[in-house]
Amino acid sequence: MRVAFAGTPEFSVPALAALLRSPHPVVGVLTQPDRPKGRGQQLTPGPVKQAAMVAGLPVAQPQTLKTEEGRAALTSWQPDVLVVVAYGLILPPAALRLPRLGCVNIHASLLPRWRGAAPIQRAILAGDAETGTTIMLMDAGLDTGPLLAQRSLRIDAHDTGGSLHDRLALQGSELLIEALKGLEDGTIRAQPQPEQGVTYAAKLEKAEARIDWATPAIEIERQVRAFNPWPIAETRYDGEQLRILRATAVPGEAGPRPGTVLSLVDATLDRRTVNPVVAGSLPSLLVQCGEGQLAVHEVQRPGRRPISARDFANTGALIGRVLG
Secondary structure, eight states: OOOOEESSGGHHHHHHHHHHHHHSOEEEEEEEOOOEEEETEEEEOOOHHHHHHHHHEEEEEOOOOTTTTTHHHHHHHSSSSSEEEEOOOOHHHHHHHHSOOOOEESSSSSSTTTEEEEEHHHHTTTTTTTEEEEEEESSSSOOOOOOEEEEEEEOOOOOOOHHHHHHHHHHHHHHHHHHHHHHHHHHHOOBOOOOOSSSSOOOOOOOGGGGOOTTTTHHHHHHHHTTTTTOEEEEEEETEEEEEEEEEOOOOOOOTTTTBBEEEEEEEOOOSSSSSSSSSEEEEEEESSBBBBBEEEEEOOSSOOOOEEHHHHTSOOOOOOOOO
16 A cells, blocks of 8 residues: 655654555655754755654655645655555545545544644643544545544653654554554545534643643643643743643642742642651752642753742742742
């Protein structure tokens, strides 16, 4: 089965690597145009293009697939199937019709939950106990195509957007190969998505990273986890940005104004313990929230490296200060 591949960021790379190990020849790769990057704003190829170049694959980078010119490379490759993984460009009907067996997409959620741009982070923010990977046939809608395969994945208590991203990328690459085999030999038949349980994962906005200390601690913890490594949860301290890189919600009674730094404590990361504040674990700054408290483990100030809560506490008199 001749396979063309469309993808751009790091999430797409494991799927391309899995295809290269499979019996299906990869006849070409579509990826977004190179983007300026770094201080010098040099045009830099994305992760998928870099992987494709190493593998010696044909690469095309059209600005759009809405024109015949933009689809020329895909047409010339004559793929039986087009695998699409976080490509970043809309596939118009003319492109969807090109492959004989259609366009197959890897989506990082259990559709129809979390259709859209940021399913990984939205699942963490919502407090979902599990997420997973869906392989679907694409149609003209937003992640509305019929399902070929799904596999669930437990969201661990300390998963971040970054760690869950990596686990789902690997899971999706493995499930893709199984789905392609079933599609080729006819043992898998596409099933319509359920009409119930539809939710949408809107694109992340940097403004969402600002912490509102009046909200419950567990919601702030999810915000910290979901937005690591981007856009990273933040508050204000001494009139400047203070990024919160790691934190754990702990129970606590109503106290002073939300955002108040209460003390430097030793807080465990293991929420299974009866008392989440125990001696001999992780030095943390305890911050009052609207409900409960947040044990902050690691922070970062502008232009500086990440530091532990203890090192941050050593920079000044923090106890009693109000963040935000």
